Amino acid sequence: MSFVQPLFELRQVSQRFDRFSALHDVTLQIYEGERVALVGSSGAGKSTLIRLLNGTLRPTEGEVWALGRNLSGLSARQLRQVQRQIGTVYQQFHLVDNLAVIHNVNAGHLGRWPLFKALVSLVYPLEVKTAADALERVGIPEKLYARTDRLSGGQQQRVALARVLVQNPQAILADEPVASLDRELSREVMDLLCKLVEANKTLVVSLHSVELAQRYCDRIIGLRHGTVQFDVPSSNVSSALLEDLYRLR
Ligand SMILES: Nc1ncnc2c1ncn2[C@@H]1O[C@H](COP(=O)(O)OP(=O)(O)O)[C@@H](O)[C@H]1O
Numbered sequence: 001m002s003f004v005q006p007l008f009e010l011r012q013v014s015q016r017f018d019r020f021s022a023l024h025d026v027t028l029q030i031y032e033g034e035r036v037a038l039v040g041s042s043g044a045g046k047s048t049l050i051r052l053l054n055g056t057l058r059p060t061e062g063e064v065w066a067l068g069r070n071l072s073g074l075s076a077r078q079l080r081q082v083q084r085q086i087g088t089v090y091q092q093f094h095l096v097d098n099l100a101v102i103h104n105v106n107a108g109h110l111g112r113w114p115l116f117k118a119l120v121s122l123v124y125p126l127e128v129k130t131a132a133d134a135l136e137r138v139g140i141p142e143k144l145y146a147r148t149d150r151l152s153g154g155q156q157q158r159v160a161l162a163r164v165l166v167q168n169p170q171a172i173l174a175d176e177p178v179a180s181l182d183r184e185l186s187r188e189v190m191d192l193l194c195k196l197v198e199a200n201k202t203l204v205v206s207l208h209s210v211e212l213a214q215r216y217c218d219r220i221i222g223l224r225h226g227t228v229q230f231d232v233p234s235s236n237v238s239s240a241l242l243e244d245l246y247r248l249r
């Protein structure tokens with residue numbers, strides 16, 4: 001019998017902030033190559049789940065495993081090694097506004113570069129070709145030396161994607177990556193994101209739009225008040241499930 005280990009796994013995970021329970025007793029597995037969407041109302045726990053998966057948050061209870069490691073059992077150094085293999089894209093891009101695009105793209109190397117190299121690169125950009133190639137792939141090759149805050153929202157999200165390309169992780173997490181973009185740009189950025197994920201990389205993306213979730217992902221997890229309400233193949237998402245997920249009470 002062959003046994004495939006999940007790339008990510010939550011085992012009875014609960015997350016509390018003070019007394020407030022943001023996630024409650026969540027157990028799930030995500031396998032290599034899956035494209036998983038997280039949907040649910042604001043406050044349902046989507047961002048919390050993503051932060052648990054990339055180890056920026058430690059669960060109050062239960063275990064989070066990523067790439068075969070229990071994240072709670074790792075030293076800071078070991079955790080960084082795992083995090084190097086997990087790229088995260090955020091709604092607000094998380095770029096340094098007053099730097100040139102190339103520096104933000106090169107931040108994808110930071111998990112691997114020693115500090116002095118990172119510092120030198122701020123003055124004399126290193127690996128210019130890698131950065132230029134990444135920008136080419138996301139469709140804005142001409143912006144290499146532009147100041148990041150002069151770019152439009154859609155272009156800034158492309159820079160964030162180029163940074164993940166340079167990082168070249170095994171899995172990509174995206175927390176509402178298109179929430180600040182209009183409908184058409186949302187599609188373009190999602191097309192691009194899925195292209196970067198390619199055949200065998202894993203994608204976990206939280207989305208406001210169920211339509212986008214169904215279009216781009218093969219599995220949809222519905223979160224409500226910190227619990228998993230459903231976890232089904234995209235084609236099995238029915239309007240009854242959605243009404244229940246988004247009902248007010
Ligand atoms: N650092 C925090 N401190 C206190 N409460 C938090 C914190 N992070 C999230 N929460 C709360 O946890 C719940 C889930 O939040 P979140 O995961 O951001 O939901 P979503 O991304 O689905 O909108 C919300 O009620 C939010 O206010």
Ligand SMILES: [Mg+2]
Nearest residue numbers: 046047048176
């Ligand atoms: Mg959120």
